[in-house]
Amino acid sequence: MAATAFQHATGTLLSHGYFINYGFQLENGKQSLRLISNGFRVNIGILRTGSYRSSGRKCIVAQASSSQFSVLNQASSPSNDTTIDSSKKSKEAALILIRHGESLWNEKNLFTGCVDVPLTTKGVEEAIEAGKRISNIPIDVIHTSALIRAQMTAMLAMTQHRRKKVPIIMHNESEQAKSWSQIFSEETNKQCIPVVTAWQLNERMYGELQGLNKQETADRYGKEQVHEWRRSYDIPPPNGESLEMCAQRAVAYFKEHIEPQLLSGKNVMIAAHGNSLRSIIMYLDKLTSEEVISLELSTGIPMLYISQEGKFIRRGSPAGPSEAGVYAYTKV
Numbered sequence: 103m104a105a106t107a108f109q110h111a112t113g114t115l116l117s118h119g120y121f122i123n124y125g126f127q128l129e130n131g132k133q134s135l136r137l138i139s140n141g142f143r144v145n146i147g148i149l150r151t152g153s154y155r156s157s158g159r160k161c162i163v164a165q166a167s168s169s170q171f172s173v174l175n176q177a178s179s180p181s182n183d184t185t186i187d188s189s190k191k192s193k194e195a196a197l198i199l200i201r202h203g204e205s206l207w208n209e210k211n212l213f214t215g216c217v218d219v220p221l222t223t224k225g226v227e228e229a230i231e232a233g234k235r236i237s238n239i240p241i242d243v244i245h246t247s248a249l250i251r252a253q254m255t256a257m258l259a260m261t262q263h264r265r266k267k268v269p270i271i272m273h274n275e276s277e278q279a280k281s282w283s284q285i286f287s288e289e290t291n292k293q294c295i296p297v298v299t300a301w302q303l304n305e306r307m308y309g310e311l312q313g314l315n316k317q318e319t320a321d322r323y324g325k326e327q328v329h330e331w332r333r334s335y336d337i338p339p340p341n342g343e344s345l346e347m348c349a350q351r352a353v354a355y356f357k358e359h360i361e362p363q364l365l366s367g368k369n370v371m372i373a374a375h376g377n378s379l380r381s382i383i384m385y386l387d388k389l390t391s392e393e394v395i396s397l398e399l400s401t402g403i404p405m406l407y408i409s410q411e412g413k414f415i416r417r418g419s420p421a422g423p424s425e426a427g428v429y430a431y432t433k434v
């Protein structure tokens with residue numbers, strides 16, 4: 103069966119148990135599919151028999167394959183690529199969320215909250231692995247919490263990035279710090295990615311549980327009580343923050359500082375924590391306080407959203423650049 107020519111379409115692609123809901127381009131002669139987004143282009147490899155829909159039409163793709171998975175920068179894309187030009191106009195942007203890699207207290211199973219604990223070797227490796235998964239997605243701005251485990255994760259992930267831009271922490275805490283960290287070369291500036299650190303993205307403050315062992319606390323207070331402290335929406339742990347309280351500052355920060363950047367077409371990465379990210383995901387995915395209870399985030403796995411005209415479209419976890427197929431997918 104021949105692959106059907108279909109150029110510059112937007113729709114849903116079904117293949118291998120995944121669906122991709124995005125603009126894509128099928129090149130009949132070359133038997134490859136391209137997923138096109140803001141400023142970058144992905145050739146989707148090894149796409150076997152499947153079907154896709156677009157504009158109400160269902161089409162069959164047979165054995166479309168390519169051995170390469172590659173992304174071209176907008177800068178290196180042909181200027182007559184109208185799809186990329188039009189997606190730029192609509193100010194789409196990528197939003198990457200990443201929970202920090204394993205910390206020394208994750209390893210010891212201790213409540214951590216706002217205690218500033220660094221990564222383990224495994225956490226370092228997770229951050230590097232995460233960086234590989236997003237190495238093809240251009241990033242314009244990085245936001246991290248004020249805690250070192252999130253900052254280490256962001257920095258280590260960026261060591262893997264294809265563009266080799268240098269992430270630079272912004273020091274705006276005082277006029278002197280700002281002035282003493284200025285860069286005087288426009289050229290160098292272009293090769294930097296600003297990293298904004300914000301306490302509002304910190305892990306939720308775990309109150310009097312900070313430093314306690316999770317298992318021992320469950321043995322002492324009961325599994326249900328500890329689950330309520332850890333996962334309920336509005337019940338805070340003793341003298342700590344509930345998820346609701348954490349959401350108030352994390353989502354407010356997101357709305358005030360990150361959403362305007364996405365709306366202006368900037369690709370943003372946020373490196374933060376289990377609960378600050380759960381509260382942001384609750385906002386992005388419009389989850390209810392019931393639904394957020396069962397939302398768990400793994401350490402060091404990046405999640406991709408596309409921001410489009412004020413809406414957030416969840417794309418799942420980018421696959422590594424060597425993995426054929428998708429940089430963004432959701433299991434059906």
Ligand SMILES: O=C(O)[C@@H](CO)OP(=O)(O)O
Pocket residue numbers: 208212213214215216305308332376377
């Ligand atoms: O200890 C913490 O700070 C958090 C994240 O590791 O734990 P929990 O999974 O209980 O929210």
